[in-house]
Amino acid sequence: MTALTIAAQDSATMLGRELKHTLRYPLILIGSVLGPVVFLLLFVYILGGPIGDGLGSAGRGEPYVDFLIPGILMMTVAAGTGPTAINVNTDMTGGIIDRFRTMAVARGAVLTGHVVANVLRTLGTTAAITGVALLVGFRPHASVAGWLAVAGIVAAFSFALSWLSAAFGLVAKTVAGANSASLVLQFLLPFLSSAFVPAASMPAGVRWFTEHQPFTPVVESLRALLTGAPVGNTAYTALAWCAGIALVGYLWARAAFRRGTR
Amino acid sequence: MGAMNAPTTQTTRTAVSVTGLRKAYGRAVVLDGVDLRIGEGEIRALLGPNGAGKTTTVRILSTLIPADAGTATVLGHDVRRDADAVRRLIGVTGQFSAVDNLLTGEENLLLMGRLLHLPAARRRARAGELLDQFDLAGAARQTPATYSGGMRRRLDIAMTLMGRPRLIFLDEPTTGLDPRSRHLMWQIVRDLAADGVTILLTTQYLEEADQLADSIAVLDHGRIVAEGTPEQLKRRIPGAHIRLRFADTASLAAAARTLPAGTRDDDGLALRVPHEGGVESLRHVLSRLGDGIVVEDLSIHTPDLDDVFFALTGHPSKENDR
Numbered sequence: 001m002t003a004l005t006i007a008a009q010d011s012a013t014m015l016g017r018e019l020k021h022t023l024r025y026p027l028i029l030i031g032s033v034l035g036p037v038v039f040l041l042l043f044v045y046i047l048g049g050p051i052g053d054g055l056g057s058a059g060r061g062e063p064y065v066d067f068l069i070p071g072i073l074m075m076t077v078a079a080g081t082g083p084t085a086i087n088v089n090t091d092m093t094g095g096i097i098d099r100f101r102t103m104a105v106a107r108g109a110v111l112t113g114h115v116v117a118n119v120l121r122t123l124g125t126t127a128a129i130t131g132v133a134l135l136v137g138f139r140p141h142a143s144v145a146g147w148l149a150v151a152g153i154v155a156a157f158s159f160a161l162s163w164l165s166a167a168f169g170l171v172a173k174t175v176a177g178a179n180s181a182s183l184v185l186q187f188l189l190p191f192l193s194s195a196f197v198p199a200a201s202m203p204a205g206v207r208w209f210t211e212h213q214p215f216t217p218v219v220e221s222l223r224a225l226l227t228g229a230p231v232g233n234t235a236y237t238a239l240a241w242c243a244g245i246a247l248v249g250y251l252w253a254r255a256a257f258r259r260g261t262r
Numbered sequence: 263m264g265a266m267n268a269p270t271t272q273t274t275r276t277a278v279s280v281t282g283l284r285k286a287y288g289r290a291v292v293l294d295g296v297d298l299r300i301g302e303g304e305i306r307a308l309l310g311p312n313g314a315g316k317t318t319t320v321r322i323l324s325t326l327i328p329a330d331a332g333t334a335t336v337l338g339h340d341v342r343r344d345a346d347a348v349r350r351l352i353g354v355t356g357q358f359s360a361v362d363n364l365l366t367g368e369e370n371l372l373l374m375g376r377l378l379h380l381p382a383a384r385r386r387a388r389a390g391e392l393l394d395q396f397d398l399a400g401a402a403r404q405t406p407a408t409y410s411g412g413m414r415r416r417l418d419i420a421m422t423l424m425g426r427p428r429l430i431f432l433d434e435p436t437t438g439l440d441p442r443s444r445h446l447m448w449q450i451v452r453d454l455a456a457d458g459v460t461i462l463l464t465t466q467y468l469e470e471a472d473q474l475a476d477s478i479a480v481l482d483h484g485r486i487v488a489e490g491t492p493e494q495l496k497r498r499i500p501g502a503h504i505r506l507r508f509a510d511t512a513s514l515a516a517a518a519r520t521l522p523a524g525t526r527d528d529d530g531l532a533l534r535v536p537h538e539g540g541v542e543s544l545r546h547v548l549s550r551l552g553d554g555i556v557v558e559d560l561s562i563h564t565p566d567l568d569d570v571f572f573a574l575t576g577h578p579s580k581e582n583d584r
Contacts, residue, residue, distance in 0.1 A: 102353075
């Protein structure tokens with residue numbers, strides 16, 4: 001066997017392990033769906049009215065739910081970072097990563113397993129959220145190619161954030177610490193993006209940040225694809241950010257993995 | 263394992279060879295020039311208190327962390343340059359059981375089998391064998407959350423053995439176990455050794471090293487301060503004595519006059535008489551006392567490894583945490 005097939009085989013073994021965890025203890029998966037559903041209902045039925053009215057022409061005359069759902073989908077992607085950081089940290093602090101490191105297992109296969117498992121989980125949770133969104137009146141106008149592009153961006157963004165949260169999980173001393181680090185990705189950056197209101201409606205300083213942070217092009221390209229609006233370059237900007245975050249997260253995680261637990 | 267096996271002498275092949283191993287974390291020196299040679303098939307105990315550097319030594323030899331200086335080869339492979347070759351030959355069971363808590367006992371073993379790239383049939387056969395051997399067959403389909411401490415440790419060792427390693431590192435394998443589980447673990451170690459597996463065992467229990475090891479290396483503050491068989495180490499301190507206890511001070515005083523080599527312990531109403539071992543020496547002491555002096559109690563004290571540790575390091579083993 002070549003090094004590459006061994007790496008693929010070991011990563012598949014680790015992926016199988018992580019998926020088995022997920023299916024056996026689905027509570028975490030349910031949590032990753034319930035969180036975004038709560039936000040969805042909150043914004044559609046309670047906050048959505050005044051926000052939608054307030055947006056006026058900035059909302060492009062669409063119902064607020066159509067503006068909102070791409071943002072909720074992005075939050076759903078980000079919600080996967082918590083479990084990933086927690087799971088990686090549990091492996092690290094529980095000693096099983098040290099066991100893997102004393103075996104002739106392809107380096108990093110356990111991390112690849114966690115990352116790919118989270119991408120698969122996220123495709124599932126975003127599909128579930130899309131179903132809920134349709135029930136509450138979301139009316140997308142995406143073509144088949146558009147839907148595929150949406151799935152692609154969701155997967156790419158999830159892949160990038162997964163590597164970053166794997167690094168969080170490796171460097172955090174405790175499970176609680178790993179989870180706290182992921183809260184920036186789960187809440188802070190989504191709220192400071194154009195997920196809920198357009199950047200144009202924000203105060204100047206916040207607006208500058210919103211326009212230049214990675215979550216905004218991701219949600220903008222999802223929104224354009226789902227509403228059938230012209231996508232322009234935002235999708236490329238989003239993918240470039242995904243590539244950059246994935247690379248930084250991967251290199252950070254790899255270094256932390258090699259360093260091990262002191 | 264037939265009669266053809268070479269006798270264990272100087273000619274045994276080297277399983278572990280360590281020279282000048284050093285490791286520091288910042289200004290805290292953990293290993294300060296450790297040299298070690300372990301022959302194949304040997305059980306070697308690395309004995310020392312917490313913070314002596316035992317776990318660090320194991321972590322370096324099992325390729326988990328790099329040393330700052332020195333060389334270490336395991337079964338002929340350099341732990342740094344040829345780490346994967348080392349990993350293929352060793353098994354490690356650490357102080358805290360590294361099992362997957364969300365998988366069942368059997369699934370844990372099968373996971374190891376997959377990572378060792380064993381064919382499916384071999385994986386199942388080996389897992390079943392180990393579950394039986396370690397008395398875990400009944401709990402094979404439960405997760406370790408339902409296991410006792412001893413069961414977790416046994417599962418941990420079973421996972422380590424899935425790939426039939428030739429050298430096993432056991433880092434404090436009985437710390438935190440109840441006496442029954444400890445004795446079970448000792449039997450497991452002896453069985454492994456009987457199969458020809460080389461074992462490096464760390465422990466802070468002197469009795470454990472005495473019970474299991476062919477030879478002991480005493481580690482203190484990152485240095486090996488003594489090495490030898492348990493018997494050799496015990497011989498290094500002259501501590502054997504007979505302790506005689508009396509009913510009153512008058513008897514003690516009379517005995518002390520008769521046996522001037524003894525040391526008086528007035529508070530304990532006892533006399534400590536040097537004892538070279540053997541029945542003759544004992545008979546001699548008793549005949550000197552005669553019928554006139556009534557001895558309430560007699561005990562023979564042979565030095566244990568605690569005494570050795572004190573003699574070698576100048577401090578007791580227990581009050582040595584950093």
